[in-house]
Amino acid sequence: MTLHVQPHGNGRPLVVLPSFSLDHAAMATTVEPVFADLHGWRRLYVDLPGTGASPPGEPRSDAVLDAVVGTIRAELGDERFAVIGWSYGGYLAAGVTRRLPEQVSGLMMVCTGFKIHPDDRDLTGVLASTPQPGWLARVPPVLHGHFTHAVGSQTAEVGERISAVLNLNGPTDEAYLTSLRANGFALSDEGTPTPCDAPVCFLTGQRDRVIGFASLSGALGSFERATYTSISSAGHYLPLEQPALFAAVTRSWLAQCQALLYADSN
Numbered sequence: 001m002t003l004h005v006q007p008h009g010n011g012r013p014l015v016v017l018p019s020f021s022l023d024h025a026a027m028a029t030t031v032e033p034v035f036a037d038l039h040g041w042r043r044l045y046v047d048l049p050g051t052g053a054s055p056p057g058e059p060r061s062d063a064v065l066d067a068v069v070g071t072i073r074a075e076l077g078d079e080r081f082a083v084i085g086w087s088y089g090g091y092l093a094a095g096v097t098r099r100l101p102e103q104v105s106g107l108m109m110v111c112t113g114f115k116i117h118p119d120d121r122d123l124t125g126v127l128a129s130t131p132q133p134g135w136l137a138r139v140p141p142v143l144h145g146h147f148t149h150a151v152g153s154q155t156a157e158v159g160e161r162i163s164a165v166l167n168l169n170g171p172t173d174e175a176y177l178t179s180l181r182a183n184g185f186a187l188s189d190e191g192t193p194t195p196c197d198a199p200v201c202f203l204t205g206q207r208d209r210v211i212g213f214a215s216l217s218g219a220l221g222s223f224e225r226a227t228y229t230s231i232s233s234a235g236h237y238l239p240l241e242q243p244a245l246f247a248a249v250t251r252s253w254l255a256q257c258q259a260l261l262y263a264d265s266n
Helices: 024-035 061-076 088-099 141-150 156-168 174-183 214-218 243-264
Strands: 005-008 011-017 040-046 081-086 104-110 200-205 226-231
Touching (some): 011 088, 024 081, 024 156, 024 243, 081 088, 081 243, 200 214, 200 243, 214 226, 226 243
Parallel strands (some): 104 200, 200 226
Antiparallel strands (some): 005 040
């Protein structure tokens, strides 16, 4: 099964894996500002099964990862690439790194963990939010409960920004996504080591009440080139809650990846 890929730019390949149920349009709106004045990267935005222009498949994360790896191989062959994933996409990015360790030239995981089942998430130390009065006034009522739980920086500006991005999202197969979440969310190899001697970046929000932030800090010792950044004012929508900080951390990681790729080519 080959998934839909939306490319942006030219240069070294960067595979972008989305948060659960988001598609390439929402992810590109979130990530492309990083590249406003940064060149040399070809961004490949992947629609996961059941989202955007990709059909649903077998509702298991192992099947989703098979499709992602197959799509990367179809697009890039043996070419080296960096991979960034947000939430479920970050969890899959770790799986891609386990499958293709010789090709991955950088791994960035945003608001996620190496285990994803709700019972396995570490919410130790997660901070409460202080909502700005009326911060949900311009957010559709159907999103109020989700935003109250998932958004860390609860201001009107942030609420409107996230709502606008979600409004760009394409069609999703809700029956497929519901079955995936209920029956096959965890990868069968999630407990095995994730070998990566390339730059690794963990980015978390201390108000992330969906995933937490503690588990990635505990994984630092498993990697020789890892950095960990935790933003106290951000929650699960960190890339949209704190876009300037997200861009700065991402650019720093990409610079490390680019240096490694340049060294490899000489």
